[in-house]
Amino acid sequence: MDFGLTETQELIRASAREFLEDRSKSDIVRAVAEGDNEAISSLWKDIVALGWPSLTISEDHGGAGMSFSDLAVLLEELGASLAPTPLVESSISSWIIERFAPDSLKSDMLPQIANGDILITPAIVEQDASWDPESTKVAATRSGSSLVITGEKRFVAFAEQATHALTLVRIDNEEPVLVAIPIWKADGFEQTPVAHASGVPVSSLTFNELEVPVGNIVATGNEAIEAVEELTAAGGVARAAQLAGLGRTVVDATVEYTANREQFGRPVGTFQAVQHHLAEMAIAAKQVNHLAYSAAWTFSQEGYSVIAAAQAKIAASDKIAELCWTAHQCHGAIGFTWEHDLHLYTRRALAWKTDYGDSAFHKSKLASAMGL
Amino acid sequence: MRFDFTPEEKDFKRQLSSFLDDVLPTDWHGPADESRDDHWTLNQDIKKGLAERGWLVMSWPKEYGGADSSPMMNTIFAEEMAYRRAPGHDRFGTRMFGPTLMRFGTEEQRKRHLGSIARGEIQWCQGYSEPNSGSDLASLQTRAIEDGNDFLVTGAKIWTSLAHRADMMFMLVRTDPEAAPHKGISLILVDMKSPGVEVLPIVNMAGVHSFNQVVFDNVRVPKSNLVGDLNDGWRAGMTVLNFERSGIDYAAWARAALEEMVDYVNSDEAAVTSAKTDSTVRIKLAELHMEVEAARLMCYDVSYRQGKGEIPSSEASMSKVAASEVYLKVLDYGVEILGMYGVLEPGSDQAELQGRFFKMRLFYTSGPILAGTNEIQKNIIAQRGLGLPRK
Ligand SMILES: Cc1cc2nc3c(=O)[nH]c(=O)nc-3n(C[C@H](O)[C@H](O)[C@H](O)COP(=O)(O)OP(=O)(O)OC[C@H]3O[C@@H](n4cnc5c(N)ncnc54)[C@H](O)[C@@H]3O)c2cc1C
Numbered sequence: 001m002d003f004g005l006t007e008t009q010e011l012i013r014a015s016a017r018e019f020l021e022d023r024s025k026s027d028i029v030r031a032v033a034e035g036d037n038e039a040i041s042s043l044w045k046d047i048v049a050l051g052w053p054s055l056t057i058s059e060d061h062g063g064a065g066m067s068f069s070d071l072a073v074l075l076e077e078l079g080a081s082l083a084p085t086p087l088v089e090s091s092i093s094s095w096i097i098e099r100f101a102p103d104s105l106k107s108d109m110l111p112q113i114a115n116g117d118i119l120i121t122p123a124i125v126e127q128d129a130s131w132d133p134e135s136t137k138v139a140a141t142r143s144g145s146s147l148v149i150t151g152e153k154r155f156v157a158f159a160e161q162a163t164h165a166l167t168l169v170r171i172d173n174e175e176p177v178l179v180a181i182p183i184w185k186a187d188g189f190e191q192t193p194v195a196h197a198s199g200v201p202v203s204s205l206t207f208n209e210l211e212v213p214v215g216n217i218v219a220t221g222n223e224a225i226e227a228v229e230e231l232t233a234a235g236g237v238a239r240a241a242q243l244a245g246l247g248r249t250v251v252d253a254t255v256e257y258t259a260n261r262e263q264f265g266r267p268v269g270t271f272q273a274v275q276h277h278l279a280e281m282a283i284a285a286k287q288v289n290h291l292a293y294s295a296a297w298t299f300s301q302e303g304y305s306v307i308a309a310a311q312a313k314i315a316a317s318d319k320i321a322e323l324c325w326t327a328h329q330c331h332g333a334i335g336f337t338w339e340h341d342l343h344l345y346t347r348r349a350l351a352w353k354t355d356y357g358d359s360a361f362h363k364s365k366l367a368s369a370m371g372l
Numbered sequence: 373m374r375f376d377f378t379p380e381e382k383d384f385k386r387q388l389s390s391f392l393d394d395v396l397p398t399d400w401h402g403p404a405d406e407s408r409d410d411h412w413t414l415n416q417d418i419k420k421g422l423a424e425r426g427w428l429v430m431s432w433p434k435e436y437g438g439a440d441s442s443p444m445m446n447t448i449f450a451e452e453m454a455y456r457r458a459p460g461h462d463r464f465g466t467r468m469f470g471p472t473l474m475r476f477g478t479e480e481q482r483k484r485h486l487g488s489i490a491r492g493e494i495q496w497c498q499g500y501s502e503p504n505s506g507s508d509l510a511s512l513q514t515r516a517i518e519d520g521n522d523f524l525v526t527g528a529k530i531w532t533s534l535a536h537r538a539d540m541m542f543m544l545v546r547t548d549p550e551a552a553p554h555k556g557i558s559l560i561l562v563d564m565k566s567p568g569v570e571v572l573p574i575v576n577m578a579g580v581h582s583f584n585q586v587v588f589d590n591v592r593v594p595k596s597n598l599v600g601d602l603n604d605g606w607r608a609g610m611t612v613l614n615f616e617r618s619g620i621d622y623a624a625w626a627r628a629a630l631e632e633m634v635d636y637v638n639s640d641e642a643a644v645t646s647a648k649t650d651s652t653v654r655i656k657l658a659e660l661h662m663e664v665e666a667a668r669l670m671c672y673d674v675s676y677r678q679g680k681g682e683i684p685s686s687e688a689s690m691s692k693v694a695a696s697e698v699y700l701k702v703l704d705y706g707v708e709i710l711g712m713y714g715v716l717e718p719g720s721d722q723a724e725l726q727g728r729f730f731k732m733r734l735f736y737t738s739g740p741i742l743a744g745t746n747e748i749q750k751n752i753i754a755q756r757g758l759g760l761p762r763k
Contacts, residue, residue, distance in 0.1 A: 128645055129712040154722070155712045194722050197715035197730065204722065263508035273747040325700075328577075328737050332506050332745065333531045336577050336738050343577035343734070347715075350730075354712045360652065 003290075008066070009073045016077035019050065024081035026341045032084035033199030033344070040161055040201070043085050048116030053090045058098060062111035068095070068234070068299035072241040072292060079242025080249045082348055084200045086158035088238045089121040093166045095234055095299075097180070100219040100227040108215075109164075109180060120164040120180060122231060123153040123205055131357040133168055133228040136176060138207065140169040145214050147171070147179060149188075149207040155355065159183065159191045159203040166218070167205075168228050178224040180216045181207075198351035199344065233304060235356030236313030240292035243316035243352055247285035247323050250345050254278060254327045261332075268330075277326050284319040291315045310366035317353040317362075324349045377448065385448050388427065392456050395421055401728060402457025403625075403735070406537060407573075407581040411459060416492075418460030423492035429466050436474065436482060437490025443678040447620050447671065454624035464496040464534070465489040468612045469542045476559070476600040476608040485540075485561075499529040499543030499562070499586060500609065507748050509544070510553040510606065514588060516545035516560060518595075523547075523560060525568075525591040531742075535571045535584040538564050544609045547602055559605035561597040568592070578734035617688045617743055619695025620671040622736075626664045626699040629732070633657065633706050636725060643724055644711050653709060660702050667695040686757025689749035696739035696746065703733040 005013065023043055031039045047053070056071050057063020071091055078087060094113045097106060097120075112118040126137055138151030149169055156165060163184040169177050183189050188210035196202035219227040255278060258269035268274050295308035324346040328335045335342045353359070377385065395418050404411040422428050430445045432438025439445075446467075453461040470489050473482055488494045505512040514527025525545055535541065541562045548556030562569070568591040573581045600608045634657060637647045647653045670691040677684040706729040707714035718727035740746040754760045 125712060127643055129643065130646065192721075195717035195720040195727075197717060262504075263506060263511070265508075265511075268507070271747070273750065325737065329740055329745070329747075332741055333501070333583075333738075336741060338575040338577055338579060340577075346577075346734075350707070351715045354715055358708070358711055360650070360708075 003293075005073060006070075009070055012070060012073050013077060015050075016074050019046070020077055020081040020083055024078075024083040024085075026082075026344065029082045029084055029199065029341075029344055037160060037201070040084055040158075043083070044119070044161065045116070047085055047087060051114075052087055053094070053116060054114030056091055056098075057094050057110050057114045061098070061106055062114040063094075068237075068296045069293065072237070072296035075238050075241040076245035076248075076289070076292075078245065080245030082199075082246065082344060086119060086121060086161060086200075088235065088242065089157055089162070090119060092231055092235045092238055093120040093122055093164075093180075096166065096178075096227050096231045097218055099230065100178070100223060101180075102217075105180070105215060105218065118164055119158070119162045120166055121156060121158050121162040122235065123156045123159070123165040123167040123181075124228060124231070125155045126151070126153060129154065131232050131361055133176060133225045136168045136170055138167070138169045139173065140171045140177060140179075142171065142214070143211070146211045147177070147214060147217070149179075149181065149210045149212060152204055152206050154204040155194075155196075155202055156191075156205050157198070157200060157202050157355070159205055160193065160201045165205060166231075168224065175221055176224040176228075177220050178218040178227050179212055180218055181210065181212050182216070186210060196351060197347040199347055230304065232357050233306060233309035234299060236316075236362060237292060237295045237299065237309050239352045239356055240288060240312035240316035241296060243320040243349060244285065244289040244292045246345055246349055246352075247281070247288055247320045250324055250327045250342070251278065251281050251285050253342070254281065254330050257335075258330050268332075274330055277330050281323045281326050284323045288312070288316045288319055306369045307366060310362040310369065313357060313362045314359045314366065317359040321346075321349045321353050377444075381444060381448055384427075384445060385452055387425075388449065388452050389456075391421065391425065392418075392452070392458050396456065396458060400457075401726065402459075403732065404457070404459035405580050405582075406459070406534060412537060415459035418458060419462060419492040422460055423490065428462070428492055429470060429486075429490045432470065432474070432486070432490065436470075436486040443675040444672070447618070447675040450618070450620050451624040451668075451671075454621040455628050457625070457628060460492075462489070462492070462495060464498050464538075464542075465494065468498060468615050469496050471615050472542075472559075472608055472612045473599065475611060480596075481561075481599065494540055495534065495538045497532050497535045497538035497541045497564075498612070499532055499535075499541045501531045502528060503530050507745055509609075510557065512544055512546060512557065514543070514545050515549070516547050516558065516593070518547075519592075521595050523593045523595060523598075525560070525562065525588045525593055527588050529586045529588075531574070531583045532571075532586050533583045535564070535586050536573060536581070540564060541586070542599070542612070544605055547605075551603060554606045556603055557605040557609065558602055559599040559608045560593055561599065562588075562591065562593050566591050566593065576735070577737065578731050580735065582735075613744060614683065614685060614688065617692050617749075618671060618674055619667060619691035619693075620675075622692075622695035622699040622739055623664060623668040623671050625732075625736070626660075626667065626695065626702045629699070629702045629706055629729070630657070630660055630664055632725065633702070633709060637709065643713055643722075644709065646711075647709050656705060660698070660705060663698045663701065667691070667698045670694050686753050689744075689752045689757070692743065693740075693746045693749045693753070696736075699736055699739060700733070703729060703736060707733050 054063040059065040140147045140149045165181045188208045190206045191203040193203045261268050291312040295312035298305035298308050430439045430441040516523040516525045547558040568589040570587045572585040713724040716723035
């Protein structure tokens with residue numbers, strides 16, 4: 001056992017903190033939540049320049065060849081600062097492409113994801129909001145060297161910015177296919193934004209006989225199902241790492257507030273009722289942190305652990321949202337205002353709780369993996 | 373023992389319910405957003421209608437516009453209003469200030485104010501909290517200085533619900549800065565239109581303007597607006613809090629939300645279809661059903677005891693803690709059942725149940741904070757209720 005960070009990871013953390021402190025301030029987070037897409041583009045441009053989208057892409061394909069654990073260290077900082085940026089979407093998609101796509105597609109797309117020419121986001125969920133790949137209905141038919149795609153995907157993050165959507169469809173109502181669909185200014189495609197708690201752009205995508213070259217197919221049949229299962233697990237762990245960071249920030253901010261807010265002639269943080277709230281919050285944040293890192297580490301090994309991934313996402317979903325509510329309680333009325341930043345964290349935690357499989361979804365996965 | 377309402381109580385509940393059928397818009401889901409003019413108009417109309425029927429203040433004596441009924445009748449009223457998420461129930465006037473004035477006001481003050489509350493004419497607000505005085509209310513600093521027949525009031529109140537709609541405020545002010553904190557406070561009544569009163573809106577985390585900061589700059593208040601004795605406002609002020617502290621609204625809101633969730637799960641139109649077949653959903657909803665009933669009985673117990681002339685302080689705190697917490701549990705689960713739809717903000721076409729659950733969850737985060745935080749309530753329960761030593 002080694003809970004320590006490697007030298008590289010320490011570097012990642014330090015440079016991420018330094019960058020995000022300035023580039024993910026709450027006024028930027030708020031501007032994005034209010035629809036400022038310029039702010040997203042300019043942040044993403046800087047992030048591409050730092051090479052973050054290339055972090056886990058192999059060196060053969062123009063990436064930095066780092067591990068999922070390294071990525072998790074970075075994502076913890078992104079979560080801690082609520083950075084309104086599609087790094088999880090991009091990293092998880094490139095991870096799946098690297099693991100499942102044919103060589104030709106890999107050498108075409110991965111270098112472009114690494115250098116920022118391509119921004120790709122997963123589009124898995126449909127009207128029933130389920131992350132179970134078996135429930136996919138969006139239809140594809142083969143026509144020469146193209147797939148023709150019709151149907152609706154929902155809850156797609158950063159579709160407004162993305163050039164591609166990593167989409168699960170079914171050919172002739174049967175065979176599942178995971179395909180990287182070019183959506184940027186595409187014909188037969190529409191995206192409709194929804195008002196989402198995350199405070200980042202989320203849309204539903206409608207495909208109307210959209211043509212995609214078969215060369216963009218990432219995986220077919222059982223492979224496609226496996227790819228989406230891994231995508232959900234990896235996305236869940238990525239969110240867990242972000243939520244661990246988010247929780248840490250909220251704990252720190254609440255400690256700071258209650259240590260300074262005085263009532264009855266002493267800081268409210270001296271009351272044991274408040275101290276116990278904070279102790280519970282700190283336990284939760286630490287647990288989520290351990291589970292997220294432990295699960296991220298398994299992605300760096302031969303095959304990932306379904307069990308560890310599920311545990312990380314269950315804990316992160318349930319415990320961090322709860323932690324945020326407790327933080328509101330410790331803040332009193334001030335934390336109930338729009339002006340105070342706390343609700344930005346709460347909203348994000350609630351949103352992240354639901355994507356890449358909510359707690360109920362992962363509990364069911366975990367139960368099966370336990371042999372039930 | 374009798375765990376049922378009397379025929380008279382049942383009859384009243386039926387009448388109130390059918391009145392609400394008539395006055396609430398057919399597609400009404402609530403809760404009302406009192407900063408919206410259309411909702412405020414509805415609030416005023418319903419309040420008038422309730423007043424005409426003599427329902428606003430039933431437990432008050434007849435001479436002040438009441439019907440001499442039991443506190444249980446008020447609880448039934450509050451419960452039904454909350455259950456329907458109906459606007460028009462002025463808690464500040466009817467539930468807090470009125471009863472306080474009956475105990476501490478002069479005959480002249482009672483005549484002047486109680487009637488207008490009973491008739492639903494005047495909106496009151498409560499000016500207690502200040503930026504530096506929340507849980508520790510006795511540390512409040514807003515000053516009232518005697519000046520001839522008036523007080524001159526200077527300072528700032530904060531978190532004042534409905535100040536932007538209110539005609540009058542009952543407020544605690546410091547009249548003797550030299551005395552011990554509890555002994556230098558007075559309760560006075562301020563006309564919100566007085567020169568020098570400024571109401572600054574505060575938007576809450578659900579995006580609603582429900583409370584305010586109220587700044588007082590040498591506001592002239594006639595001494596006849598002092599309630600109780602000078603420097604004896606703490607006692608009267610705390611009485612208000614005893615009246616304020618009931619969980620019945622939360623218990624009723626929780627019941628309404630739970631029923632809405634059951635309907636949703638059973639509905640054929642629900643986008644989230646998995647809830648219908650998921651046995652854990654059944655179990656969780658059943659657990660919440662029990663919790664809601666448990667909280668509701670705590671609230672009835674408080675009115676039962678009040679009806680026998682007791683002042684059930686610890687029981688009232690218990691009901692507030694239990695009900696405000698169970699309501700949040702219900703809303704949390706509502707948001708959770710809706711899955712990815714649960715985190716859509718109202719206004720999204722795709723939002724299920726119009727995004728209501730998400731917004732209510734944010735809005736009622738305030739439940740365990742306002743009217744004395746639940747930590748403070750638990751201190752009361754432990755110390756006053758259970759008799760545990762304070763030190
Ligand atoms: C929606 C809303 C509406 C409101 N409306 C009104 C209104 O109309 N009029 C009005 O006057 N006020 C109103 N309030 C204010 C409300 O009464 C205060 O928020 C409340 O008393 C708590 O004070 P505070 O917010 O300053 O928190 P603080 O007192 O600063 O408390 C911060 C934290 O410390 C804890 N704490 C404090 N003291 C102790 C202790 N002794 N033991 C254990 N824990 C402790 C609290 O429980 C809380 O968790 C409203 C508040 C809200 C949220």
